[in-house]
Amino acid sequence: MKLSETGILTKADLVEMGRYPSEERMKKGPVAVAECVQDIPCNPCETACPFKAIHIGENISNLPKIDVNKCNGCTTCVSACSGLAIFVLDKSYSDSYGKVTFPYEYNHSFKVDDIVKAANRGGKHVCEGKILKITNTQKADRTTVITLEVPIEYVDEVRSIYRDKQHQSSKEEIMSEKLADDVLVCRCEEITAGEIREAIRQGATDITGVKLRTRAGMGLCQGRTCEALVNQIIRQELGNSPADIGFSTPRTPQRPVTFGTLGGDLDE
Amino acid sequence: MNKTYDVVIVGAGVIGTSCAYHLVKKGFQVALVEKKDLARETSSHCDAVALIPDKMPGIDAAMGYASIQRFKELEKELNYDFEFHQNGSLHLCETDQEMEIATKYANDLIAEGYAIDILNPEELLEKEPFLATDLKGGLFSHECCGVNPYKLCFAFVDAVQGKGLDVYTHTTVTDIRRDADNNVVGVETDNGILKTNKVVNCCGVWAPEIGKMVGIDIPIKPRKGVILISGAGFPICKQKIHEFGYMVSKFDDIQCERDPEVEKYNVAFTIEPSAGNNVLIGSSRNFDGYDVDAEIDIIRVIAKRAVRFFPILKNINCIRSYAGVRPFIEEHLPLITHVKEIPGYYIAAGHEGDGISMAPLTGRLISEMIAGEEPCMDVTPFSFSRYK
Numbered sequence: 001m002k003l004s005e006t007g008i009l010t011k012a013d014l015v016e017m018g019r020y021p022s023e024e025r026m027k028k029g030p031v032a033v034a035e036c037v038q039d040i041p042c043n044p045c046e047t048a049c050p051f052k053a054i055h056i057g058e059n060i061s062n063l064p065k066i067d068v069n070k071c072n073g074c075t076t077c078v079s080a081c082s083g084l085a086i087f088v089l090d091k092s093y094s095d096s097y098g099k100v101t102f103p104y105e106y107n108h109s110f111k112v113d114d115i116v117k118a119a120n121r122g123g124k125h126v127c128e129g130k131i132l133k134i135t136n137t138q139k140a141d142r143t144t145v146i147t148l149e150v151p152i153e154y155v156d157e158v159r160s161i162y163r164d165k166q167h168q169s170s171k172e173e174i175m176s177e178k179l180a181d182d183v184l185v186c187r188c189e190e191i192t193a194g195e196i197r198e199a200i201r202q203g204a205t206d207i208t209g210v211k212l213r214t215r216a217g218m219g220l221c222q223g224r225t226c227e228a229l230v231n232q233i234i235r236q237e238l239g240n241s242p243a244d245i246g247f248s249t250p251r252t253p254q255r256p257v258t259f260g261t262l263g264g265d266l267d268e
Numbered sequence: 269m270n271k272t273y274d275v276v277i278v279g280a281g282v283i284g285t286s287c288a289y290h291l292v293k294k295g296f297q298v299a300l301v302e303k304k305d306l307a308r309e310t311s312s313h314c315d316a317v318a319l320i321p322d323k324m325p326g327i328d329a330a331m332g333y334a335s336i337q338r339f340k341e342l343e344k345e346l347n348y349d350f351e352f353h354q355n356g357s358l359h360l361c362e363t364d365q366e367m368e369i370a371t372k373y374a375n376d377l378i379a380e381g382y383a384i385d386i387l388n389p390e391e392l393l394e395k396e397p398f399l400a401t402d403l404k405g406g407l408f409s410h411e412c413c414g415v416n417p418y419k420l421c422f423a424f425v426d427a428v429q430g431k432g433l434d435v436y437t438h439t440t441v442t443d444i445r446r447d448a449d450n451n452v453v454g455v456e457t458d459n460g461i462l463k464t465n466k467v468v469n470c471c472g473v474w475a476p477e478i479g480k481m482v483g484i485d486i487p488i489k490p491r492k493g494v495i496l497i498s499g500a501g502f503p504i505c506k507q508k509i510h511e512f513g514y515m516v517s518k519f520d521d522i523q524c525e526r527d528p529e530v531e532k533y534n535v536a537f538t539i540e541p542s543a544g545n546n547v548l549i550g551s552s553r554n555f556d557g558y559d560v561d562a563e564i565d566i567i568r569v570i571a572k573r574a575v576r577f578f579p580i581l582k583n584i585n586c587i588r589s590y591a592g593v594r595p596f597i598e599e600h601l602p603l604i605t606h607v608k609e610i611p612g613y614y615i616a617a618g619h620e621g622d623g624i625s626m627a628p629l630t631g632r633l634i635s636e637m638i639a640g641e642e643p644c645m646d647v648t649p650f651s652f653s654r655y656k
Contacts, residue, residue, distance in 0.1 A: 189544065202422070209305060212312055212418045215544055220499055220587055251588045252562055256499055259549075260582035262571035 008122045009035055011156045021068050021089065026155070030073020030090035030099065034064045035121075035159075036083060048080030075101050075147075079140035088147075089155050098155035099132065101147040106163065107174070110134060110146070117162035118150050125162040127154045175232055185233070186226040188219020196230060200237045206246045207231065220256065223248040271434070272463040273299040275638060276455045277470055278441050278478055281311040282417060282624050283616050284470035285424035286631030292432035294639045299462050301436045301455065306425060307418035310472050310623065313560065313592025315495060315540055315548050316417035317508050318625035319357055320384070320409050322515060325376040327649055328600070331626055333382065334645070336411050338628035348423035350415050351543050357412035357508040358387075358395060359515075360403055360537075360577060366512045367404040373515075374407050383410040396505055398580045406512070414508060414540060417624045424631075436462075444481045444613070452482075452612030466638055468614040472595040473558065475603075475617035482610045486603070487655070488618045489555060490593035494533075494562045496549040496570055497542075499587040504547050504580060508540040511577060530573060533566045537573040546587070549574045553621075555596075562589035594620045602626065604633050604650035614638070615652060 003013045014020040014035060021031045034045065034054070039061040046056040046064060053070035054077060056062050073088045078101055080086075088101035100118075110116065110131055118129035133147040150158045179185065181194030191214045199213035207223070210216055210230050217223030217230065227248055234245050253262075275291050277284045280302035288300045302308075318336045323329040336354075343352045361367040374384050385391075385408040392406050393399055429435055436459065444467055445454035455462045469478040472488075479486035498504070513536045530536070534553035542548055552566045567589055575582045597603070597618035607613045614637065616630050633650075636643045 202426070203306070205305070208308065212307065213422065218544060218588075222588060249590075251590055252564065252567065253586060253589070256585035256587045258581075258583055259496075259498070259571045259575050259586055262496075262568055262586055263575045263582075264568060264572065 009037065010121070013037070025068045026089055026091040029092045030088050031068050032066055032071050032073060032077055032086055032088050034066055034086050036063055036085040039063070040083065042082060044080045044082060045077045045086060048077050050074065050076060075145055078103050078145050079143040087159060091152055091155055093149070096152055097149050098152040099147055099149055100155055100158045101145060102159055104144045104146045104161065117164060118148055118154065118158040119160045119162040120157045121159050123160070123163065126157055127151055129158060178236060179229070179233065185229045186216035186219065188221050189215040191216040193233060196233050197237060200234060205238060205240060206234065206244060207248050208246065210234065211248060217248045222251060270460045273297050274464065275466045275468060276301060276462050276464040277468045278455070279470035279472065280306045280421065280435070280437065281309060281470065281472055282307070282421050282627040283472065283619065283630055285421040286627040287468050287470055287616055287634045288433050289424040289428050290631035290635035291638060292428040294635045296432065296638070298433050299436060300433060301439050301441055301457060301462070303440045305437045307421035310592050310594060311421055312418040313590055314417055314493065314624065315538065315550060316624040317357065317412060317414045317540065319412045320377065320382050322510065325380055329377060329380060329382065331629055333411065335625045335629050336413055338632070339413055339415060342628055346423040346427050348419065348426040350419040350423040352413060352415050354413035355507045356408060356410050357510065359407040359510050359512045360392070361405050361512045362403060364404055370407055370512045384408065396509065398504055398578050400577055400579055412508060415624065416543065420624065420627065441478065444478070446482065446610065450610050452610065466612045466614065468616055468634055470616050472617050472623065473593045475595065475615060482613055484607060484610070486615065486617070488595045488597055490558050491553055491596035491620065492556050492559065492591050492593050493550065493621070494552045494566045494570060494589060494591045496567060496586050497588040498547045498549065498581070499585040501545060503541060504578060505539050505541055509538065511537040530569055533569055535566070535569045535573055537577050539574065539578065558593055560591045560593060562591040595623070596620050601649050602630065603652055604630050604647060605652040606637055607652050
């Protein structure tokens with residue numbers, strides 16, 4: 001089964017495209033693989049690599065080419081890739097076990113030496129794995145990078161940890177978490193949690209009050225992304241009930257439509 | 269909340285908050301009572317410009333000019349940024365006939381001392397390069413300015429709250445109490461009674477409801493206006509722009525041929541850049557009760573007019589629309605008045621689309637009337653006694 005049939009990338013797809021490291025290279029030591037197959041205009045991996053092993057070039061929609069001879073598997077590119085598509089594979093670890101390093105941007109409570117359920121590219125639990133390393137550096141901007149020890153035959157399959165309910169923070173934990181003042185809450189208008197708290201200090205008691213004072217929710221997505229967080233902040237600050245906090249008002253059009261389309265028959 | 273105040277203001281839109289600010293500045297203890305929250309209705313469902321070339325020569329234009337001067341002072345007086353900017357405005361003429369009417373009209377305003385340039389088509393395109401190239405000319409007014417309407421309300425309240433002003437939001441007025449001689453003695457709310465000898469009805473389109481409480485008929489009707497928002501990330505225009513037809517939709521006594529399709533909803537193209545780097549595009553005027561739905565039929569006509577004047581908009585997204593109801597009054601003159609028959613009952617309402625621009629002056633006039641001072645301009649035209 002391949003990407004074109006299931007929507008999930010496989011090793012076979014990558015091998016066919018010449019984008020997967022050879023068995024020989026993986027047996028020599030850790031090496032990065034960019035499982036990036038869409039022409040997305042994006043190149044942070046190229047600039048992140050300290051060994052200049054990744055090449056994209058002038059056209060930033062090109063797919064990254066990794067020079068496996070220059071790459072030493074340092075994992076810098078793993079957290080740099082905003083698409084979470086770069087992994088580091090190592091089959092030199094032992095005869096029966098290999099290592100997979102991947103980005104992990106969920107809340108978690110994992111510790112080194114935990115035995116966890118390893119997941120494949122489709123998110124399915126395929127085998128057990130042992131956590132060897134968890135890093136979360138300032139430079140990685142809060143992207144956690146985890147290295148897992150898995151049976152060597154699963155190195156080509158495992159790309160994450162299965163999202164088990166017991167490893168997720170509870171709803172209550174998430175909702176009671178206080179966002180730092182510099183966290184962007186409304187991404188369209190670039191409004192931070194601190195600015196929303198300031199609006200509440202100025203007298204806003206509901207979604208509309210915050211919107212009028214800060215523009216949070218006035219952007220392209222019309223509050224679909226930030227409304228729940230704004231609601232959470234108001235509740236934390238004032239203890240208001242959800243009914244008092246209210247909702248943003250739905251406005252036509254629900255998706256952006258050009259003025260030309262709205263005006264209709266303009267060419268006649 | 270059973271307290272006593274010098275003045276109780278009903279309605280916390282731009283008129284109510286301006287009256288509150290100006291009254292506190294005169295030393296009065298003021299309560300501002302609002303059914304919902306600050307600036308939740310007309311004052312946050314509008315665009316906000318203070319213009320001269322959309323006013324009839326005479327008292328109307330004089331008020332527009334005085335308001336602009338007052339905004340300049342307020343920008344220094346108030347600590348809260350209400351996004352005041354003065355970059356002029358353009359009025360566009362689509363036909364030779366419109367240009368002829370506009371020229372005559374502009375000359376009347378120029379004769380009254382206002383700074384207005386009459387532009388030919390080339391001068392128009394110099395000012396706004398994305399405009400359609402077949403326009404016949406236009407008017408540029410140097411003085412015109414814009415503000416953020418709801419931030420203006422917040423600014424007025426922010427300046428005086430707790431310093432003479434108490435704000436009661438989410439509080440509904442249920443009755444106005446009077447004594448045997450019809451004098452106002454208090455305001456009843458769902459939260460208790462506020463004792464006062466003076467009440468100001470600043471409820472805009474809802475002013476008639478507060479009028480009924482004292483048995484008077486305030487002839488204000490809600491007139492709906494729809495506005496569209498673009499998602500453009502680059503400046504399409506530099507200033508507020510209106511088609512001259514806007515005048516026709518405001519004042520029926522200017523005679524001008526108009527496209528029958530736009531006649532139904534009184535659509536006239538307007539565009540203004542916003543602080544969020546998108547543009548606000550209007551406008552329509554129609555009577556539809558208190559309904560504030562932006563109907564697709566109206567949106568379509570506005571979009572069509574917008575592309576006619578700014579062809580570049582054809583491929584630019586509309587991301588949002590909204591509508592508000594404006595307090596329409598037949599004479600195009602607001603009520604800023606004491607009601608003689610009910611001593612202590614004042615009205616400041618009925619500004620239709622001029623509420624934001626006339627708010628500072630309205631607040632000032634009401635504060636002067638209540639303080640027993642000579643008003644800064646002749647208030648006879650705004651008097652409720654004009655209905656006798």
